[in-house]
Amino acid sequence: MEHGSYTDLSKSTFSLMDEDHTFANSVRFTLNQDPRVTFCGYSIPHPSENRVNVRVQTTGDPACEVLKDGCQDLMLMCQHVRSTFEKAVNDFKTSKTGDHMDIV
Amino acid sequence: MSESDDSMSEIDAQEQNHSNGVGGGIPDYIMNLDNIPAKLPTHLELHKTRVICNIDAPQHTDPINYSGAYAALGVDNSVRLDNFCQNFKVEVKRFTDEDIEFDMIGIDPAIANAFRRILIAEVPTMAIERVYIANNTSLIQDEVLAHRLGLIPINADPKLFEYPDNAGGENNEKNTIVFKLHVHCVKGQPRITVKSDALKWLPNGSELIADDTKPNAESKPKTFTSFRDNHDSKKKFAKNPPAPKNLDIILAKLGPGQEIELEAHAVKGIGKTHAKWSPVATAWYRMLPEVVLMEDVVDEMAEELVSKCPAKVFDIEDIGEGRRRARVVNARACTLCRECIREKESEDGADKKEKESEDGADKAIVIKKKEWEDLISLRRVKDHFIFTIESTGAISPDVLFTEAVKILEDKCERVITELS
Numbered sequence: 001m002e003h004g005s006y007t008d009l010s011k012s013t014f015s016l017m018d019e020d021h022t023f024a025n026s027v028r029f030t031l032n033q034d035p036r037v038t039f040c041g042y043s044i045p046h047p048s049e050n051r052v053n054v055r056v057q058t059t060g061d062p063a064c065e066v067l068k069d070g071c072q073d074l075m076l077m078c079q080h081v082r083s084t085f086e087k088a089v090n091d092f093k094t095s096k097t098g099d100h101m102d103i104v
Numbered sequence: 105m106s107e108s109d110d111s112m113s114e115i116d117a118q119e120q121n122h123s124n125g126v127g128g129g130i131p132d133y134i135m136n137l138d139n140i141p142a143k144l145p146t147h148l149e150l151h152k153t154r155v156i157c158n159i160d161a162p163q164h165t166d167p168i169n170y171s172g173a174y175a176a177l178g179v180d181n182s183v184r185l186d187n188f189c190q191n192f193k194v195e196v197k198r199f200t201d202e203d204i205e206f207d208m209i210g211i212d213p214a215i216a217n218a219f220r221r222i223l224i225a226e227v228p229t230m231a232i233e234r235v236y237i238a239n240n241t242s243l244i245q246d247e248v249l250a251h252r253l254g255l256i257p258i259n260a261d262p263k264l265f266e267y268p269d270n271a272g273g274e275n276n277e278k279n280t281i282v283f284k285l286h287v288h289c290v291k292g293q294p295r296i297t298v299k300s301d302a303l304k305w306l307p308n309g310s311e312l313i314a315d316d317t318k319p320n321a322e323s324k325p326k327t328f329t330s331f332r333d334n335h336d337s338k339k340k341f342a343k344n345p346p347a348p349k350n351l352d353i354i355l356a357k358l359g360p361g362q363e364i365e366l367e368a369h370a371v372k373g374i375g376k377t378h379a380k381w382s383p384v385a386t387a388w389y390r391m392l393p394e395v396v397l398m399e400d401v402v403d404e405m406a407e408e409l410v411s412k413c414p415a416k417v418f419d420i421e422d423i424g425e426g427r428r429r430a431r432v433v434n435a436r437a438c439t440l441c442r443e444c445i446r447e448k449e450s451e452d453g454a455d456k457k458e459k460e461s462e463d464g465a466d467k468a469i470v471i472k473k474k475e476w477e478d479l480i481s482l483r484r485v486k487d488h489f490i491f492t493i494e495s496t497g498a499i500s501p502d503v504l505f506t507e508a509v510k511i512l513e514d515k516c517e518r519v520i521t522e523l524s
Contacts, residue, residue: 029214
């Protein structure tokens with residue numbers, strides 16, 4: 001849900017259901033890196049309720065687009081992390097079996 | 105620390121000049137150069153990339169990642185995705201069936217914490233949820249026994265199963281694993297310890313009759329699960345039947361004449377609902393410690409330093425002429441106990457008095473004994489995380505991490521579709 005102004009699209013608050021610090025902190029981090037963002041933060045209105053409010057203020061671009069780009073960046077970062085990790089594990093496994101073969 | 109003095113005077117200039125100390129405005133020929141990387145002064149770079157751990161509290165703990173943080177200095181703090189992809193590295197240090205220790209370099213604590221939270225609470229596993237107790241004459245109460253059964257890690261791949269339909273849907277082979285436990289301690293026998301290896305997998309589903317109505321001769325009696333006789337599912341479990349991961353977990357103890365007969369149904373769930381579904385014993389990360397000796401520590405001080413550190417971070421090296429110097433040899437092992445920079449009050453007073461009497465006799469200049477805190481700088485590298493994942497055994501730890509990253513990607517996708 002987006003809470004904002006109809007006239008000024010660059011500032012709005014997004015209320016996300018079924019989310020918590022896990023996702024909100026990561027997306028806040030990626031948004032902060034974006035040079036279009038002047039302010040970005042998140043809050044949890046009540047800990048018993050599974051809801052997060054993400055506030056985004058930009059230098060002119062619609063906040064919705066910037067948030068989408070932030071989520072997209074986070075997705076690409078995760079994919080990169082996953083591929084790098086898998087490669088590192090494979091390298092470790094092959095190097096270990098290589099050592100075993102050398103010893104034997 | 106002469107470097108920082110130079111940089112202090114250059115802060116007034118918009119950009120950091122590398123060799124010529126140009127004061128005041130920046131010359132045109134520099135302004136007209138292309139792609140000058142504006143760098144932060146050394147001490148700000150230190151504050152940005154290192155947490156300095158003093159004896160009382162750590163300093164500069166906040167990762168400054170706002171893109172306009174250093175705008176006044178003309179330094180661009182935004183990190184583009186390709187920069188991240190270039191600088192990001194993973195190094196696996198230790199990898200066994202049960203745990204993995206790897207380094208992630210170039211990532212932010214927000215994302216590392218997200219992975220840790222997902223590993224603990226949101227990666228699904230199988231665990232016993234429903235226990236149908238037919239007979240329990242042991243000393244362990246029904247609910248306590250059921251609780252203990254729930255906590256047993258089950259060696260079954262949760263990807264092969266679906267979440268149970270909590271609206272009272274069917275319990276079929278797609279979402280339930282059925283175990284049976286029937287132990288009887290006969291009178292005259294010694295006491296029996298019921299261990300988790302007594303749980304037997306029932307590939308055909310539940311055997312306890314659910315309905316009270318007398319079944320017809322032809323139809324099968326209705327049980328608590330509706331398994332279809334599916335040969336495919338039996339094939340995929342042929343090599344690796346679902347069973348408890350550890351076969352020596354003590355569930356109950358039976359005396360003579362006591363009996364336990366029950367059926368346990370395992371379903372898929374996540375750690376958020378109940379900790380029994382958490383796939384990791386635990387998962388944690390720490391930042392890479394960095395120990396820097398600001399000055400040379402020689403001879404007796406070096407010996408003292410090496411003996412003070414319980415993690416064996418320092419070691420002695422000989423620098424000739426019988427003199428010894430302390431060297432940082434294993435900064436990674438530092439647990440930040442701060443023993444090396446701690447000053448014991450009584451020792452300090454005694455040392456100072458000793459020095460004064462010596463100097464009075466020799467008429468030498470009194471040198472104030474250096475505080476340990478000035479000699480050693482304990483730091484943490486802000487973007488280098490040492491991740492350790494200890495799995496309960498059901499899923500291999502590298503698969504666990506990959507699953508956790510996938511779950512974060514799914515969250516992003518869900519939000520993107522919600523926004524569009």
